[in-house]
Amino acid sequence: MNEINKAKKFYTLMCLAGFLIILLPVGTANIIFGYFLADSPCVLCWGQREAMIFIGVMALFIVRYGMKGKYLAALLIMTAAGLYQSFAHFGNHAMEDLDQGFGLPVFGIHTYFWAEVVFWAVVLLLGFIFIFAPKFSAFDKELNGEKFRKYTGFSLAAVVISAIIVASNVFQAFVGTGIFPYVGQGDPVRFTLNPKYIIWSTDSWHGLWQNISFLGKRDVKAPDYAFAPASDKLGIKFDNDVNNSPFAKIDENLKILDEQTINFNKAINTLDFINDEFVASSKWDVYFLDNNFTTKDSFELDPYFSASIDPIIGIIPYMNDKFILMGSNKSFLRFKKNPNANDTLQYADFVKGANHFEGQGKDLGRGRLSTVRSKFNHVASMTTDDKYFYLATVPNNKDAKTFVISKYSLKDLVLSGEFTPKADLKEGRTLGDLYITSMTDKDGKIYALSKNHNVIAVIDPVKEEVIKTLSFPNTITNARSIFFKDGKINILSYQDGANKLFALN
Amino acid sequence: MEFLELLLIFVALILIIKKPEKENLAFSLVMIAWLMMIIFYVGHKSTGLLTIMNL
Numbered sequence: 001m002n003e004i005n006k007a008k009k010f011y012t013l014m015c016l017a018g019f020l021i022i023l024l025p026v027g028t029a030n031i032i033f034g035y036f037l038a039d040s041p042c043v044l045c046w047g048q049r050e051a052m053i054f055i056g057v058m059a060l061f062i063v064r065y066g067m068k069g070k071y072l073a074a075l076l077i078m079t080a081a082g083l084y085q086s087f088a089h090f091g092n093h094a095m096e097d098l099d100q101g102f103g104l105p106v107f108g109i110h111t112y113f114w115a116e117v118v119f120w121a122v123v124l125l126l127g128f129i130f131i132f133a134p135k136f137s138a139f140d141k142e143l144n145g146e147k148f149r150k151y152t153g154f155s156l157a158a159v160v161i162s163a164i165i166v167a168s169n170v171f172q173a174f175v176g177t178g179i180f181p182y183v184g185q186g187d188p189v190r191f192t193l194n195p196k197y198i199i200w201s202t203d204s205w206h207g208l209w210q211n212i213s214f215l216g217k218r219d220v221k222a223p224d225y226a227f228a229p230a231s232d233k234l235g236i237k238f239d240n241d242v243n244n245s246p247f248a249k250i251d252e253n254l255k256i257l258d259e260q261t262i263n264f265n266k267a268i269n270t271l272d273f274i275n276d277e278f279v280a281s282s283k284w285d286v287y288f289l290d291n292n293f294t295t296k297d298s299f300e301l302d303p304y305f306s307a308s309i310d311p312i313i314g315i316i317p318y319m320n321d322k323f324i325l326m327g328s329n330k331s332f333l334r335f336k337k338n339p340n341a342n343d344t345l346q347y348a349d350f351v352k353g354a355n356h357f358e359g360q361g362k363d364l365g366r367g368r369l370s371t372v373r374s375k376f377n378h379v380a381s382m383t384t385d386d387k388y389f390y391l392a393t394v395p396n397n398k399d400a401k402t403f404v405i406s407k408y409s410l411k412d413l414v415l416s417g418e419f420t421p422k423a424d425l426k427e428g429r430t431l432g433d434l435y436i437t438s439m440t441d442k443d444g445k446i447y448a449l450s451k452n453h454n455v456i457a458v459i460d461p462v463k464e465e466v467i468k469t470l471s472f473p474n475t476i477t478n479a480r481s482i483f484f485k486d487g488k489i490n491i492l493s494y495q496d497g498a499n500k501l502f503a504l505n
Numbered sequence: 506m507e508f509l510e511l512l513l514i515f516v517a518l519i520l521i522i523k524k525p526e527k528e529n530l531a532f533s534l535v536m537i538a539w540l541m542m543i544i545f546y547v548g549h550k551s552t553g554l555l556t557i558m559n560l
Contacts, residue, residue: 046507047546064521091556148525163518173508183506209548216553
């Protein structure tokens with residue numbers, strides 16, 4: 001085909017694309033949704049609708065002034081920005097439940113996701129249009145030295161109709177958002193011409209370009225571990241003074257009966273006494289220890305296989321011969337001992353120990369737990385009463401107040417309940433002032449150990465209430481684990497570079 | 506804001522139809538409108554630029 005003719009066909013396709021993006025998504029949203037269904041775009045929807053108009057108008061610039069680098073550059077940048085805009089909008093709704101959303105859905109999809117579809121379609125169609133592009137020199141020849149191209153009947157109709165649709169949007173924006181400095185609203189009321197119900201607002205100016213963050217609520221620093229202190233990053237100043245605890249009164253003051261240093265070359269983050277042996281963990285390492293703390297068996301978890309597991313914050317017994325280990329990100333592994341494990345099959349879960357531990361098999365494997373009230377909180381402790389297991393949140397750099405205990409059935413490992421225990425607190429204080437590093441169950445009561453303020457909250461999970469408070473001496477400076485052994489409370493503390501175990505009464 | 510931005514685009518469209526020799530003016534109006542829109546939009550999302558989804 002003659003290169004000049006190819007250039008003309010290219011411009012026709014470009015004109016059609018620019019026209020259709022203004023006519024279909026923008027025209028439908030403006031005329032059918034806006035005037036017939038009284039839908040008003042929110043401030044972000046307006047931005048996406050405008051982005052479509054900008055892309056269409058740039059295509060019409062190319063049709064009028066020829067293929068120029070700056071117009072193509074603008075088209076690509078505007079499309080990339082549009083993709084970000086729609087992502088930034090639907091991302092905030094993506095975690096909602098079935099059929100929840102904002103504004104009108106079309107074929108079950110809300111407008112902010114249709115915008116994502118439209119912007120990807122622009123990329124796709126641009127690619128197809130360029131399949132039919134002539135040699136680039138033909139664009140200059142086709143322009144024939146003129147400063148702009150003459151419209152054909154089709155291209156003139158396309159640009160005029162596009163202008164009418166834009167004008168209609170100008171009108172809708174005037175009615176729905178007002179003149180400068182008024183701006184689109186987060187939750188606009190339905191479209192109306194009755195001045196009584198028209199709202200012009202400047203609310204959306206508030207908070208503009210403030211507290212810049214990529215991850216937003218998710219920009220939560222890792223919890224404080226024995227092997228990785230995080231006081232500075234979390235913005236929490238830990239102290240060992242029980243007088244600073246949030247509780248109005250302390251019921252009992254525990255005394256140290258015995259203290260021993262465990263000869264162990266890693267900072268122990270969790271320690272429990274399960275089935276007559278100690279079970280310890282440090283980051284991704286798990287150790288089974290005898291009464292002299294000599295390692296009998298151990299493994300190193302592969303944290304990034306399948307459901308990634310952040311450092312281990314607790315290990316509980318499960319189904320008689322198995323265990324559940326939990327990461328601070330509420331992802332878990334069900335595992336068991338097997339001296340004759342098939343290391344080929346178990347390679348996936350274990351960096352070391354695949355020949356004597358199993359993570360793959362019946363009632364084993366990984367999974368993730370969901371919460372409702374603590375989606376943006378890590379957990380640092382876990383315990384079980386043989387029917388349920390419990391996780392407790394820790395405060396962080398974004399949220400210093402939340403304290404939620406989540407309860408999961410051991411049958412299906414699904415959330416069964418959540419609560420913030422009732423407690424007798426000092427004025428203005430919350431349970432978020434605690435930093436629960438470990439929990440243990442005794443007689444149906446949860447003993448929650450706070451390394452901050454050296455206090456133990458005894459929680460009744462049925463009443464959802466703190467029924468008793470205990471303090472422990474300030475010589476224990478970094479309490480990491482609590483468990484009962486021989487009827488006594490044992491607290492492990494990683495302090496002064498050593499793992500110290502205290503028995504208290 | 507949206508009204509002003511859309512009005513600038515509309516004026517640019519009228520220019521390319523009726524006064525095509527005002528190419529630079531028309532393009533500048535579109536770019537000014539786009540910059541206003543994108544600065545406002547991203548500024549509006551500044552507390553969570555990557556949304557609250559798991560990424």
